[in-house]
Amino acid sequence: MLTDYYDLDGVEPLILPIRGKQYTIPTVPAANVARWKVYVARVEAGDELPATEQLTNNDAYRLFLGTVLDEMRADGLLDDVIVHAFRTVYADVTLGRPAAEAVWSQPHPKAPARPAPQDRKPKASTRS
Secondary structure, eight states, X not given: OOOOTTOOTTOOOEEEEEXXXXXXXXXXXXXXXXXXXXXXXXXHTTOOOOGGGOOOHHHHHHHHHTTHHHXXXXXTOOHHHHHHHHHHXXXXXXXXXXXXXXXXXSOOTTSOOOOOGGGOOOOOOOOO
């Protein structure tokens, strides 16, 4: 007998470390994932959506981050960080934990590039 596709008992929660705080993302309800997929399919198909069916960025973030979105906003996280968290959770839900870890570990496009270990200069001595 097959187990319920959406039976997520035993799945470790996704924990995102940001600025020294651990944000534990609640399990994303299957209904939220379905709503998002239907919405994206309709938008990509060029459907005219009534205002009541349109999703804002904030609506999308809430579908996947749940109440953690409020916590992130209260902590003053920048939108870029929230978008990165959203993309990570989306990858976790749709592609699995390894994909989420790969998304999470990607550097921010505006961050200065870090030199490879072999290219790093030794720290200058502070002794005189």
